[in-house]
Amino acid sequence: MTDLAAIDTPAVLIDIDRVETNLARVQAYADQHGLALRPHIKTHKLPIFAHRAIALGAVGITVQKLGEAEIMVQAGITDIFLPYNIVGDEKLARLRVLNDTATLAVTADSATIVAGLSATFATAEKPLRVLVECDTGMGRCGVQSPAQAVTLAEQIATAPGLVFDGVMTYPAAGGVEANAAWLTAVRDALIAAGLPPRIISNGGTPDLWRAHEVTAATEHRPGTYIYLDRFQVSKNVGSVADCALTVLATVVSRPTENRAIIDAGSKSLTSDTLGLVGFGFIPTYPEAVITSLSEEHGTIDLTNCSTKPAIGDKLRIIPNHACVVSNLFDTVNLISGDQLVERVSVAARGRVD
CATH class of the missing domain: 3.20.20.10 (Alanine racemase)
Incomplete structure (x- = not known):
């Protein structure tokens, strides 16, 4: 693995x-x-x-x-x-x-x-x-x-x-x-x-x-x-610890002390907010707010974080809406703990016809 x-x-x-x-x-x-x-x-x-x-x-x-x-x-x-x-x-x-x-x-x-x-x-x-x-x-x-x-x-x-x-x-x-x-x-x-x-x-x-x-x-x-996803957690269907899907993203820029840019934008995280603040939840930085998305970039406000990620750090993000994310990727990585078990194709991806 x-x-x-x-x-x-x-x-x-x-x-x-x-x-x-x-x-x-x-x-x-x-x-x-x-x-x-x-x-x-x-x-x-x-x-x-x-x-x-x-x-x-x-x-x-x-x-x-x-x-x-x-x-x-x-x-x-x-x-x-x-x-x-x-x-x-x-x-x-x-x-x-x-x-x-x-x-x-x-x-x-x-x-x-x-x-x-x-x-x-x-x-x-x-x-x-x-x-x-x-x-x-x-x-x-x-x-x-x-x-x-x-x-x-x-x-x-x-x-x-x-x-x-x-x-x-x-x-x-x-x-x-x-x-x-x-x-x-x-x-x-x-x-x-x-x-x-x-x-x-x-x-x-x-x-x-x-x-x-x-x-x-x-x-x-x-x-x-x-x-599950961030929205379902807000509805008390389950907890953050129950969320099985996360988007793995890398910090690619730290232009200011309180701003981080990741390589996941609306084409990875979905622009759905579903009434929530921000575009996902980062369990390792719970005070961070993903404030905006462009197509290939996500902007994170780190103002309230006591520790802050550096360029090159990888973050696991719980999206607001998991269903949309599944249709944004050709493959997903099945994991157990911190190990990759298998990479599989999303067979029905794009089948919206």
Whole structure:
């Protein structure tokens, strides 16, 4: 094994021991509360971790785009949920191919989406499973009321080539009570309409430890829990010591006493702030603030630091948002302790199609 000091920067380090702990802890929680776990792979984009989650008890995986699904099917994963409105002939054709080789489900939030799916699958030997996406407070995609969900479910159930399989949501962080009430209402409305949902899929990591309070849900789809990040720490999902992904950067300039420049900018750390101050957290210099990013440089304010890094020092940074970082690097370095175990390609990197 190679010492971390030999890794060139900027680079992504993934602590495999912390990954294993995070995966096992959340699987145990889901098992305890009778929730199926369907992890979202957009955080890591690595088949090895998708397989590991399934080995620990996950029922399958969630992907966000067709490209991610194609990579995971190629890697031998066959139970996939793709909660996205699929639009356009080219994408619909790819979806049909995927459905022939995997246990697949998608979402729809309008009659237009349902019509496109049905036109593609009406002649298919294998029907497509479709869930109604519900906006329970996030304000993104989704039907706006339980009544609309019932109407769309009826359209799916009668559309050639489609099977109505349930409902899903990606809720607003902090909106557990509203989300729970919404999903209970839509479940009851669907049952009353003679369309009992087989699956009620809830999601998100920020309120993960309250997932059992959403009693109508049958499954949960966390993503960032595998790595955690600075934002999830701020939401008390885990601690800094639980964060498995760090960006390794080198100090390349000290133009003033209180300023350090690193070789990691927005192309390495992401410009997401998510309401936090600065662009990451440096555990070895907790008082430091990463105040700004250009494409290839990061500026660190060292004013409140009692000790300060020198040119050539390497810093491990916990990013604000780990999911974006995974899509910025071709490879990541799997580490255990202070040793490099393996360097692996990010298989689904760039698959945003």
